[in-house]
Amino acid sequence: MTFIKQLSVFIENKTGRLNEITKILADNSINIVCVSLADTAEYGIFRLIVSNPKTAQDILAQNGFASTLTDVIGVGLPHHFGMLNRMTEVLTAAEVSISYIYALNSGENNASIIIKTSDNTKAAEVLEASGFALIDSVEAYNL
Numbered sequence: 001m002t003f004i005k006q007l008s009v010f011i012e013n014k015t016g017r018l019n020e021i022t023k024i025l026a027d028n029s030i031n032i033v034c035v036s037l038a039d040t041a042e043y044g045i046f047r048l049i050v051s052n053p054k055t056a057q058d059i060l061a062q063n064g065f066a067s068t069l070t071d072v073i074g075v076g077l078p079h080h081f082g083m084l085n086r087m088t089e090v091l092t093a094a095e096v097s098i099s100y101i102y103a104l105n106s107g108e109n110n111a112s113i114i115i116k117t118s119d120n121t122k123a124a125e126v127l128e129a130s131g132f133a134l135i136d137s138v139e140a141y142n143l
Contacts, residue, residue, distance in 0.1 A: 002136050002137045002138070003071035003072065003073060003120060003124075003137065004049060004071070004072050004073065004074050004114065004135070004136075004137045004140045004141075005053040005054070005069045005070070005071065005072075005137065006047055006048065006049055006053070006069065006070045006071075006072045006114065006116070007047070007048045007049075007050055007053050007056050007057055007060075007067055007068075007069060008045055008046070008047050008048075008067055008068050008069075008070055009021055009045070009046040009047075009048070009060060009065050009066070009067040010043060010044075010045060010046075010065070010066045010067065011043060011044050011045075011046055011065065012042070012043055012044075013039050013040065013041065013042055013043055013044050018037070018044075018046065020063075020065075021046060021060065021065060024059060024060060024063050024065075025050065025056060025059070025060075028055070028056075028059050030050050030051055030052055030055065030056045030059070031050060031051035032048055032049075032050055033048075033049040033050060033051065033104070033105075033140060033141065033143045034048070034049045034102070034103065034104045034105060034114065034143075035047065035048050035049075035102075036048075036100070036102035036114075047100075047102070049072075049104065049114065049140055049141070050141070051141050051142065052141070053069055053141075054069070057069055070116065071120050072114050072115060072116045072120070073114070073115050073116075073117065073120055073123060073124055073127070073134060074104055074112060074113070074114055074134060074135030074136070074139075074140050075087060075112065075113050075114075075115060075127060075132055075133070075134060075135065076110050076111075076112050076132065076133035076134070076135060077110060077111045077112065077113060077132075078110050078111075079110060079111060083111075084113075086130075087127065087132060090126055090127060090130045090132070091117065091123055091126065091127070093126075094122060094123070094126040096117050096118055096119050096122055096123045096126070097117060097118040098115055098116070098117055098118075099115075099116040099117060099118065100115070100116050101113055101114065101115045101116075102114050104135070104140065104143070105143065112135055
């Protein structure tokens with residue numbers, strides 16, 4: 001299993017900062033596959049799956065943005081009642097907690113999500129063993 005590298009960018013919560021990041025990435029031909037933005041009164045964490053995470057991180061650093069790369073898991077979820085619950089039950093039974101979760105558009109008829117867990121290796125193993133389709137990094141970066 002190759003984990004997906006998520007780029008997390010720390011930004012001030014003020015007008016135009018998000019635009020600066022998206023412009024820098026667009027100007028450097030970095031495709032944004034999916035995003036999640038969490039904010040507080042003063043700053044935000046802009047989590048992204050992008051076509052080239054390391055290059056994106058380097059380019060953003062050159063432009064004054066602090067960021068980190070984090071391993072996350074992409075999970076395909078069929079559009080059936082209770083699939084997210086089934087996934088959380090599998091992880092709970094394995095004593096793996098979910099730190100955060102957000103949507104990933106896989107371009108298919110199924111839903112896909114990004115998850116960060118307390119133990120990504122164990123999570124990937126138990127999810128695959130339970131029949132969940134994991135999305136590898138190559139597939140995620142090219143959506």
